[in-house]
Amino acid sequence: MNAGAGFNALSMPDFTRTFPGPFHISPHADRTEQYLLQWVGQVPLMPLSDECRSLCAITGHGVARTLPSADPDSLALCAALFCWLTAFDDMHGETVAARAPAVLMGLVAELTLVLADDAPSEVSAEPFAAALQDLLARFRARATAAQYLRLTGRLRDNLTGIVWEAHQLANPTGVSVATYCAMRPHTVFVRTLFAAVEILLQYQLTDEERSSPSVRKLETATANLAGWINDLGSYARESVRSAALSLPAVLMNEHGHSPEKVFGQISRLCEQQAEIARSRIAELSSAGSAPVRAHAIALTHIAESFLWHISHHRYQA
Amino acid sequence: MNAGAGFNALSMPDFTRTFPGPFHISPHADRTEQYLLQWVGQVPLMPLSDECRSLCAITGHGVARTLPSADPDSLALCAALFCWLTAFDDMHGETVAARAPAVLMGLVAELTLVLADDAPSEVSAEPFAAALQDLLARFRARATAAQYLRLTGRLRDNLTGIVWEAHQLANPTGVSVATYCAMRPHTVFVRTLFAAVEILLQYQLTDEERSSPSVRKLETATANLAGWINDLGSYARESVRSAALSLPAVLMNEHGHSPEKVFGQISRLCEQQAEIARSRIAELSSAGSAPVRAHAIALTHIAESFLWHISHHRYQA
Numbered sequence A, B: 001m002n003a004g005a006g007f008n009a010l011s012m013p014d015f016t017r018t019f020p021g022p023f024h025i026s027p028h029a030d031r032t033e034q035y036l037l038q039w040v041g042q043v044p045l046m047p048l049s050d051e052c053r054s055l056c057a058i059t060g061h062g063v064a065r066t067l068p069s070a071d072p073d074s075l076a077l078c079a080a081l082f083c084w085l086t087a088f089d090d091m092h093g094e095t096v097a098a099r100a101p102a103v104l105m106g107l108v109a110e111l112t113l114v115l116a117d118d119a120p121s122e123v124s125a126e127p128f129a130a131a132l133q134d135l136l137a138r139f140r141a142r143a144t145a146a147q148y149l150r151l152t153g154r155l156r157d158n159l160t161g162i163v164w165e166a167h168q169l170a171n172p173t174g175v176s177v178a179t180y181c182a183m184r185p186h187t188v189f190v191r192t193l194f195a196a197v198e199i200l201l202q203y204q205l206t207d208e209e210r211s212s213p214s215v216r217k218l219e220t221a222t223a224n225l226a227g228w229i230n231d232l233g234s235y236a237r238e239s240v241r242s243a244a245l246s247l248p249a250v251l252m253n254e255h256g257h258s259p260e261k262v263f264g265q266i267s268r269l270c271e272q273q274a275e276i277a278r279s280r281i282a283e284l285s286s287a288g289s290a291p292v293r294a295h296a297i298a299l300t301h302i303a304e305s306f307l308w309h310i311s312h313h314r315y316q317a
Helices: A029-042 A050-066 A072-092 A094-099 A101-116 A127-140 A145-168 A177-187 A190-200 A213-238 A247-255 A259-287 A290-309 B029-042 B050-066 B072-092 B094-099 B101-115 B127-140 B145-168 B177-187 B190-200 B213-238 B247-255 B259-287 B290-309
Strands: none
Touching (some): A029 A072, A101 A127, A145 A190, A177 A247, A190 A213, A213 A247, A213 A259, B072 B127, B072 B190, B094 B145, B101 B127, B101 B145, B127 B145, B145 B190
């Protein structure tokens, strides 16, 4: 793996023992990318720029690793949701939002009404709200009541994460490492992916299984790994901005360390989370119920898709 | 009813035909108020000021009208949740937040982690986060998975509503009547009350019942009535502030009408919503399943508690 031009000297984690690959991939990867290109243009979420084509490529091929055995419709739906989230963050979050938070809050309010399911039944004129209405209807048709409520809860957490991040960008040194790490799963959308795949792969944990220490530890380790590896991968791209919020940035600020030192620290942290995830996957795959085994396999593929995606050129400086 | 000193000339709605009273009230109203006074001080959410005593009185006696037949524990839990929401809004939302939105977002992020159920298991040091952990554990012990997810979804909507309102206060004339009315149920917490009573009274609608036109119309009418009657009741108190967001304010701004004219308009709108609610209550009480009948009665009491509470001295100028 390569953290981008000019950052070759920074250490990156070694997953050859925990997630050695080759990673499974769906035969429908290219088809999913083509679907996304068509969908993004139709909705339309963003202009068909190189950035948009790159987003469709990484999302299509990433989801093909998240759901290697799923049918084309499930891949398309999952890819569209994560394309929607990333496009919203790119177009309306981060630095755009930091300059005009009230504008972002107006949009988030409109999306909240769609998530809360008490919006007027006519289709919204705002493209992100209209696209979300369509996506949620497609998920709802496949989900139990609890699965659907869990997904819409996670999406609300993502919107709160985007708004929170926009407000902290003016003063990123005010964010502690502990707070950053707690919020990171919501800004990287990984728990939303847990909720989506549970619907798309048609399994459901009992409340007892979901709150068991092994399942919680697997979810926490996978969520941490997803956010931290993304931060290492996007550091080169983001460090050209004056005030990016990332684990390297908050660690450097809190402890006064160099980029070389924090990359080493975070690489070790990522390897530790990968080890925790791998050992829980082994435990749950052998001892769990059928839904718990399905969950362990689903989270393996989610971890692999996050490990894969930082090598994509979207993450090269 | 009396909209407060100096506003006696403004018309108020007439509910003598739709909600004639006397409203049912629990025999545990005073006990619930006493519980709240003790709880708010223990947690502690706010100093034991006259404002705090007034909040405990109106919440205790309001919840005694919302749940006239419930046991003291259910009353206490419901009252504590709505005291928590109102105290958070009073202490950290509205004008306080409008001056420092990043501080509010830091708190909302912490509460989101509690709602998202991936906060560290130790009790938070922040009083509102610690109190929310305790309240959610008590609700969770009584709820099905879907009921609990619905409640935590509504609470997320309330936090988004508080943040949205804080961001619009700098430019309240930018908020349309349509947007204001769509967001109002979330800033008045009424749909959270729907979710809470469904847990406390131990009934559950099927997905089909919940999405039926009659149930949705009853919920929408009750939600509108709650927000709009609250706006009429608090206008006198709020109009001393420079930039309050309320239905009278947004209507005056959008149409250039006088306070007398918009109070007349809103009074008619409230009476219309009360009529819709009353006719749906009659329909569902005679034709619905046992849970649908329970829901119709629960919403009757919720509407009555909102109609009652604007006569409380908290709402007098």
